[in-house]
Amino acid sequence: MKRPHVICHMMTSLDGKIIGDYMDTEEAKSLFLKYVEIQESYNPKAWMCGRVTMEESFAFGEKLEFNEGITLSVPRTDFIADAHAKRYVIAVDPKGKLRWTQSTVPTSFQLKVESHIVVVLTEVVPDDYLIYLQELGISYFFGGKEQLDLHEVLRKINTLLGAEEMMLDGGAYLNGTFLNEGLVDELSLVITPAADGDTSTPALFAKPDSLVKQPAARFVLREVQKLESNGIYLNYTINR
Ligand SMILES: NC(=O)c1ccc[n+]([C@@H]2O[C@H](COP(=O)([O-])OP(=O)(O)OC[C@H]3O[C@@H](n4cnc5c(N)ncnc54)[C@H](OP(=O)(O)O)[C@@H]3O)[C@@H](O)[C@H]2O)c1
Secondary structure, eight states: OOOOEEEEEEEEOTTOBSSSGGGGSHHHHHHHHHHHHHHHHHOOSEEEEEHHHHHHHTOOOOOOOOOOOOOTTSOOOOBOSOTTOSOEEEEEOTTOOOOOSSSEEOOBTTBSSOEEEEEEEOTTSOHHHHHHHHHHTOEEEEOOSSSOOHHHHHHHHHHHHOOSEEEEOOOHHHHHHHHHTTOOOEEEEEEOSOOOOOTTSOBSOOOOTTSOOOOOOOEEEEEEEEOGGGOEEEEEEEOO
16 A cells, blocks of 8 residues: 655653643753754655644634534545645544634744645544535545544545655654554654653553554664754654
8 A cells, every 4th residue: 555654753751751841841942943843854745633732732713513414415525625735734533523713724933834734534524514624625534434544544645645754743642543553654753851750641652442452663763863952863763
């Protein structure tokens, strides 16, 4: 199957956490800029985040309720509103929970190229949600009937969006499901020299209990870089 090369690019604490109090340290603030710079150096055609990350950082639309109806009037066919975008941001939102305001994530200090929004759905989302996305000019495609098939999702990212490479930008659940399916090809990590020992925050990968546990993924070290603010950059490729 032709699919994009998947680079999981994340920032962690020394204890492998992806969120927590350590993010408020001077070191984390400075290293976040490095994290953005490294992401941009890949110049990715596509970057992907899970529903929770999107809700927290990019999907700030009004909390609308949708009629739950599913009829044949809105076919479950993929809808690509912009087939020529320079960059795509892919939101994994199987149940259609995210509420948007526009069809792109604009440039900012953490994003150098405007990204057209593409939502990965399952076929059980209400018709009205599909109409809502179409009216906003947001693209969507189906990654499974009731459950997502990540192999199919990647195949479509390649065929529908033309992406040969994709940054997998968290959170833990999304990363964990990709890792469990053997779909993380490269790991790109900015490590902050801080730890907070909080046991309630997620680490880099969190496999959902519903998935059958696979043997631990092993990686081969490709690059180590000492960064400013006592940070480290690590780059690994998967050892298949
Ligand atoms: N340090 C960093 O570099 C970094 C980077 C990104 C994010 N983060 C942090 O990570 C936190 C969020 O992480 P998280 O693990 O709670 O959430 P997440 O991975 O962002 O989103 C999880 C949700 O996405 C959907 N989803 C993702 N993968 C799926 C799959 N394979 N199949 C079905 N559904 C899938 C599900 O949505 P439903 O629940 O709707 O089914 C799932 O609950 C945020 O606080 C964010 O700030 C940190």
